[in-house]
Amino acid sequence: MRPIILACAAALVLMSSSAGAQSWQPPADNQRCPSKWGKDDQRGAANLMNPETVLRAARLIRTGELIELGHVLSGEMPLSAGRRFEVETKRTTMNPQSNRRGSNEELVIAEIGQVGTQFDGFAHQTIGNSLYNCFKVDEVSTRNGFSKLGIQNVGALMTRGVMVDIAALKGVEMLADTYEITVQDLQQALAKQNVTLQPGDAVIIHTGFGKLWEKDNARYSKGNPGIGVAAGEWLARQSPMLVGADTPPVEVNPNPDAQISLPIHQMMLAVNGIHLLENLKLDELAAKRVYEFAFIIEPLKIQGATGSTVAPVAIR
Amino acid sequence: MRPIILACAAALVLMSSSAGAQSWQPPADNQRCPSKWGKDDQRGAANLMNPETVLRAARLIRTGELIELGHVLSGEMPLSAGRRFEVETKRTTMNPQSNRRGSNEELVIAEIGQVGTQFDGFAHQTIGNSLYNCFKVDEVSTRNGFSKLGIQNVGALMTRGVMVDIAALKGVEMLADTYEITVQDLQQALAKQNVTLQPGDAVIIHTGFGKLWEKDNARYSKGNPGIGVAAGEWLARQSPMLVGADTPPVEVNPNPDAQISLPIHQMMLAVNGIHLLENLKLDELAAKRVYEFAFIIEPLKIQGATGSTVAPVAIR
Amino acid sequence: MRPIILACAAALVLMSSSAGAQSWQPPADNQRCPSKWGKDDQRGAANLMNPETVLRAARLIRTGELIELGHVLSGEMPLSAGRRFEVETKRTTMNPQSNRRGSNEELVIAEIGQVGTQFDGFAHQTIGNSLYNCFKVDEVSTRNGFSKLGIQNVGALMTRGVMVDIAALKGVEMLADTYEITVQDLQQALAKQNVTLQPGDAVIIHTGFGKLWEKDNARYSKGNPGIGVAAGEWLARQSPMLVGADTPPVEVNPNPDAQISLPIHQMMLAVNGIHLLENLKLDELAAKRVYEFAFIIEPLKIQGATGSTVAPVAIR
């Protein structure tokens, strides 16, 4: 018996691709649809937004200090492959009337839903040919936007924000590029910060990796620390309104399981209807140790878009 | 003597182009510069934004009700001549890994600083070759943005919002297309609403003209009611953080004095450093008679841009 | 018997949707593929281009007169729905050196393969999910071009050009908007012009409809006269290198059979690998009665594109 037991044990060890990591496959359509929010629902966890959520956040405003969480948008910022951010300043037009009024504007060409500090909507990611709440890509996509799940459905979100500082937990400025944040990490950080998550929260994870923004864009974009499958599943069970981080994809990239590509994107956006908020600027929030705050975000209402660049704030 | 007196009186009557209207010429550079905020100042009335402003606004949040003040951005919206708003949905890219993750995004081509509900910055308008605080266009303009006065300098603004309902004052759904709002109109509306302006307010004027948005774009864009020079000067003296309306230019257009073009743009942006907020969606705010509220706006931080499309909110 | 005969006759009459018109269904893949040019062929009738073709054309150059066949590209031109042509002139950059060299350029945003006088390639039209020579759209399409059948495969074409003047045949300036050009029309015009088609020709059809270009864009774009299925099939059998006209789609639009959409596009591009050349400017060629000429076209080599705007010429 012993050789068989040893063989089975060895097989089990071989099956897990790395210590602590967990693989994942998206659930079948009939397992995740219809959404708990209803078969026609397009808003997912934004449905948690209501006057109570707003009040809960407003009560956290004590000194009136506002901290910006968004990066400046410029041609110098890191961009995912295939994306661009171009600002073409037009010639000044001088109006002929006597008050000599000259007018300036600029043409912007960009994947404006997916650049800079960005808020992902539910048209952004698919499982096969299917989106959140099993809307089919072929049925809802057009040349000029998605007829369902467009970012204009979200609206402004004001809720309690919680920063989970994993870098501080580990006593480092920046987590290692490949570090997968675990459930234990999240729980320990929250305990250390004396904060408990509540449904509807905007959960903001600080990895420190944002330091590389416009300092080493190649490294920033190549791979990053972040939550993995286990932490993602645990977070999803806490019913947040959104999950964000100071990295491009929020989740660890690449995933330790080389067979799967950015599973948390599918888990949050397509399966659970929880928004992702990427490329946050968290240096000030972390330096000031602001763990609990009013979080306010105003995604642009671009009809049919997959997301929106945003300039969210934390207020305390 | 009497004929002379009569002649002078007649001349004076002839000189004023229309009853109640007032002409205007921009002040000389040395009269308006340096700005009261300092010779290097780029932020104008946004300098009024501070923790007290935030607290004053937060105290107005009583029920947690959030009212959206921004329009959806789509190709159907009214656009100023020469501007466009294009959303090109890219083909889905399917990642090769086993979790069948498909990714969607779109290319947006637009004068994103000057479309939809839009927030004007100080690079937008000139007096001759000179901007707010006398920055010279030739010195601060580049092919890819303005090196001074770019919209990224503004940051989020949270302040007390006051809606001044002139349509309700006049007992109409919509002011007439050419109606110039007077100082008396503003004062009477505020009195009727039992509200007083305070420095740092976001002053939001309801004309009712916003009803034409995507109903009659040609008429909406052709000309509109709004404040004229006198009301503009009075408002500027109240030291608001910004002035907004449910019309494209906020001010009456065309100006009753045919010799001048959109003088309030120069008065607010270039002379006083007060922001303009155009194309607001005010139907809900007006219907619910919300005269005082927490106003929150998050302009995109587009480096060197002349403005930003926005999705501001009123919260009470 | 007679009732049966009458019934059959009635059925036959009912089956043809209009006098002279002919319906069409695209052939099955195994009937049209592989192309007669070979199973990997991407160039279709451009394979007819060779030194003999060039010499045959060069021999037609007798006086050296060059006639332009392409329209000016501007924002005023008729454009198909969903397309645009934008030219944004950038600010002049002045180089700092002593020779005061200023540099100008413009950003162009357009479906440059499909605007103005345009040359259609084989990635442009599908039968179901399949292109010319049965390349599958899903297999050859990417976000930034087609990996097969891109317009860069065509190269310059110099061949004998033949103008078939149907407007002159009918003694009119412009054919009626809905007129379907028949086989007989083509044959009679060629006979009247004393010209015979040869394989490899650029066959240019004059309808006179090009008069509406920038005069009545709405009418020009709404529907137009042109070849129908029968004439298309006859032309295809003459083995031309391309077929062009002074209308947007070359073929009659809409097709008299309301059940089918632009069948000649599929017939020429997808089935036969014959290029289409749209929106030609033929007024001068027709006025000068130039029926036979050297035809030269230089499609841009845009990698992976579906076509190219062009400025072709006739030389005699």
Added chain:
Amino acid sequence: MRPIILACAAALVLMSSSAGAQSWQPPADNQRCPSKWGKDDQRGAANLMNPETVLRAARLIRTGELIELGHVLSGEMPLSAGRRFEVETKRTTMNPQSNRRGSNEELVIAEIGQVGTQFDGFAHQTIGNSLYNCFKVDEVSTRNGFSKLGIQNVGALMTRGVMVDIAALKGVEMLADTYEITVQDLQQALAKQNVTLQPGDAVIIHTGFGKLWEKDNARYSKGNPGIGVAAGEWLARQSPMLVGADTPPVEVNPNPDAQISLPIHQMMLAVNGIHLLENLKLDELAAKRVYEFAFIIEPLKIQGATGSTVAPVAIR
């Protein structure tokens, strides 16, 4: 006296920045304007295009062999700073009719007048605020093109082409990156090739530097061999229709006189009204030793543009 003479000689030596190089300053407006072609002329040396020019070229077509002189346009090609070439393939739209016709097109965003193998027009370069024939930039520039000197004025050019192979003269594959081609080089190469220049020629200079295209874009774009001021002045006196090369600016870059920036651009385009043709693909022409040929170019007729990407050919 001798010390003085020596001193003068030394001063003269010091004044010339490098052996054989020659500095240059643009002539005053009243020295170069009006153009010899007339005070309202917009076409410069293209005025040399006429039926004789066409016939002279046609007579050089002996075998019908066509050689492409233009590069493929793709995102991989070298681009000048601030320019881009983007091809966004749109989603296929499937028409609802029974013939299952799917339609593809792409959005192209580029400085299409100034990318790839490109033909410079006269709106492209200024001397101070002044263009060819002293048109003033301020007077003829708009947000959407130049009202004078736009590339649509050129039309197709068919003329005798002469390749001047300097690389072959020097017995190298590629001239050195900083090599300035001299008058003697041009004369010796022509003599060696047994070819004489004639007015109206398209003069094509082979440096071999085109080998670096898409092999080492950084080096290709950084600096290149080419004609300097002396060779430029000699060439201009030969009255060519255009001057081209297999480098980005045609002229040596940087100019040996560090005080001046790309003087040949001003000399040809602004002073003499002679077009420049950049980024030619000359490997085949040079390998086949084709020194004299029919040259045909069809610049796009983009209204008001500064130039056009092109796909010119040599035919013999």
